[in-house]
Amino acid sequence: MTKMENTFQHPEPNAQGYFGEFGGSFIPEELQKIMDQISVAYDECKNDPEYRAELARLYKHFVGRPSPIFHAQNLSEKYGTDIYLKREDLNHTGAHKINHCLGEALLAKKMGKKKLIAETGAGQHGVALATAAALVGLECDIYMGEVDIKKEHPNVVRMRILGARVIPATHGRKTLKEAVDAAFEAYMKDPITQIYAIGSVVGPHPFPAMVRDFQSIIGNEAREQFQQMTGKLPDNLVACVGGGSNAMGLFSAFLEDKDVTLYGVEPSGRSLDPGEHAATLTLGEPGIMHGFKSYMLKDSEGEPQQVYSVASGLDYPSVGPQHAFLKESGRANYTHINDKEAIDAFFELSRMEGIIPAIESSHAIAHAIKLAQQGEKGSILVNLSGRGDKDIDFVIENYGPEYGIESLLS
Template sequence: MKNTFEHALPNAQGYFGEYGGSFIPEELQKVMDDINTAYNECRQDPEFQSELARLYKHFVGRPSPIFHAENLSKKYGTPIYLKREDLNHTGAHKINHCLGEALIAKKMGKQKLIAETGAGQHGVALATAAALVGLECDIYMGEVDIAKEHPNVVRMRILGANVIPATHGRKTLKEAVDAAFEAYLKDPINQLYAIGSVVGPHPFPMMVRDFQSIIGNEARVQFQEMTGTLPDNLVACVGGGSNAMGLFTAFLEDKSVAIHGVEPAGRSLTQVGEHAATLSLGEPGVMHGFKSYMLKDEQGEPQLVHSVASGLDYPSVGPQHSYLKDSGRVQYGTANDQEAIDAFFELSRCEGIIPAIESAHAVAYAIKLAQQGEQGSILLNLSGRGDKDIDFVVENYGCDYGIESLI
C-alpha cells in the first residue's frame, strides 16, 4: 500500500494554522531549507519511493496486520481492534520514519545520523537504519531512561550506535532533545538530526508524519476488508505524536470516525511535574524550534514532566496535534500511570500480547471508552511491543500482579 505524501497542511512555511514554523538560528535555517528541498525531491522521486516501499515490505515486514482482540472485546462489550505496529522489525512504528530519514541523509551526502530517544525505540530504529545504509549514529538518551530502558540501550550498542547520556535536569526525554540539538549545532553540515517524532522545526513535523502515514493508509484498507466499514473510533497515545498522526491522517476527512489522542496523566494532573498532558493542560509556546502547545512555567520555560512511559514524557507536542485540538477534529484525553500499567497486564493476560507502556496508554483509554458505554468499534494503534519494559515493570509493579521476582 502506498504512502500519502500530498496534504493541504502545512503551508510552505511549515505552519498548521498558527502552529509549527521554524524558530531557529539563521545559520541553521539554511540547513533546514536544504533538508526540506531534499525531502521534496525525494517524495516526488519514483526511485526513492520504490526503495522505501521495498524496505517497508522486505526489511520491516509491512503491512503490519490488524488483529481483532476478541477476548478484550467480549470482556468489555465493544469491538476492539489493534493495528500491530509492535510486529515491525525493531518492535515499533519508529522504523517507518527512520528508514526515510536515513535514505534522505544518504542522498544528501551526510556522514552521521544524530537523534534523541526516550523509550529507546527511536534510537534502536535509527541505529538499525544507520547500519543498513552505512552511516555513523549518535543517540542521546537521558540517564534515567538509560537505566529504565536498558534492553534498548544494549540493542543500540550492538547495532554500532554511540549512546550518549543526557545528565542535566530530570535526565529524561526533554534533556536528551536539548543535548542532541546542542551537538547538532556544532556540525549541521556532516550530520542529519533525525528527529524522532512529528516535532521540531519545519520540515520535520511534515516529513515524519508523511513517513508514518503508511500506518493509517494500511489500516483504512485492512479494516474495511475485515469488517466492511470504517472504524467508529481511533485511539493512539500521544507524546510527540508520531504514531498517532500515522494512524489519524488517513481518516481526518471521515467525519463518521471519532479520533482520540491519549496523553500521559502520570501520577497527578493537578501537580506540576507529575504529568505530561500537554494538550490537556498546556498553552501555546515555542520550544525546540517550533510553536505548539507546551507545558511552561511562569517564565515561559518548559515545565518538568513525568510519565511512567519514557517515550511520552515531553513538555510539548507535534504542531499538527495542536491544530487538530483547536479545530475540534481530534479529542485529547488522558490515562494515568496506574491505568497504563493495568492495561499493560490486561492486554498481556487477555490476548497474549505484551504492549509497550506507551501503547498501554491507548489500551487503557480504549477500555475506558468501552466502560463508558461506547458500543462502536475501536481501532487502536499498538505502536510498540513491551520487551523493553519488562524489567522495569516487574521491578516496580510485579508484586501487585503476582510476579515476585525475575527468574
C-alpha cells in the same frame, strides 16, 4: 502509488510549515539555511519514484509491512465493544519508529551526510535509527536521558550492538526533554556532515510534516485493512501521544472522515499537578520550544515545565504542531491516562490476548477500555505502536508483586 503506501500529498502545512497558527521554524539563521536544504531534498525525494520504490521495498522486505490488524476478541467480549489493534509492535525493531527512521536515513544518504544523530526516550527511536544507520552505512549518535538509560537498558544494549554511540543527557531530570536539548546542541556544532533525525512529528519545518508523511503508511494500511475485515471504517481511532508520530500516522488517512472519532491519549502520570504528568494538550498553552510553535507545558517563568510519565517515550513538555491544530479545530479529542491505568492495561492485554505492549501503547489500550466501560458500542481501532520487551524489567521491578509476580531471585 497504491492505497497502502505512504501519503506524501497533504493540504497541510503551508509553505512555511504552519498548521494553522502552529509549527513554523524558530531557529538561528545559519541553521535555517540547513533546514531549507533538507526541505528541498525531501521535496525531491518524495517525488522521486526510485526513492519511493526503495522505501516501499524496505518496508516490505526489511520491516515486514504491512503490519496486520488484529481483532482482540477476548477484550471485546469482556467489555462489549469490538476492539481492534493495528499491530505496529510486529515491525522489525518492535515499534512504529522504523517507518520514519528508514525514510530519514535514505534522505541523509541522498544528501551525502555522514552521520545520523537523534534523541530517544524509551529507546525505540534510537534502536530504529541505529538499525537504519547500519543498513545504509552511516554513523549514528543517540542522545538519551541518564534516567532512561537505566530504565530502558535492553534498548541501550541493542543500540550499542548495532554500532551506535549512546550519549547520556545528564542535566535537568535526565529524561527525554534533556535528550532533545543535548541532541540539538550537538547538531548545532556540525549541521553540515550530520543530520538530526528527529524522532517524532515535532521540531522545525519540515520535520513535523516529513515524519507524518513517513508514518502515514500506518493509516493507509489500516483504512484498507479495516474495510476488508468489516466492510466499513472504524468508529473510533485511539493512539497514545507524546510527540505524536504514531497518532498522526494513524489519523492522517481518516481526517476527512467526520464519522470517525479520533482520540489522542496523553500521560497524566502520578497526578495532574505540575511536574507529575506530561498532558500537554490537556493543560498546556501555546508556546515555542525546540524550534517550533505548539502547545507546551510552561513553568512560572514561561520555560518548559518539568514533566513525568511512567512511559519514557511520552515524557515530553510539548507536542507535534498538527496535533495542536487538530485540537484547536476540534477534529481530534485529546484525553489522558494515568500511570496506574496504563500498567493495568499493560497486564490486561498481556494476560487476555497474549500480547505484551509497550507502556506507551498501554495508555491507548487503557483509553479504549475506558471508552467501552463508558458505553461506547462502536468499533475501536487502537494503534499498538510498540511491544513491551523494553519495559519488562522495569515493570517487574516496580509493579511485579502487585500483579502476582515475585522475583525468582528473592
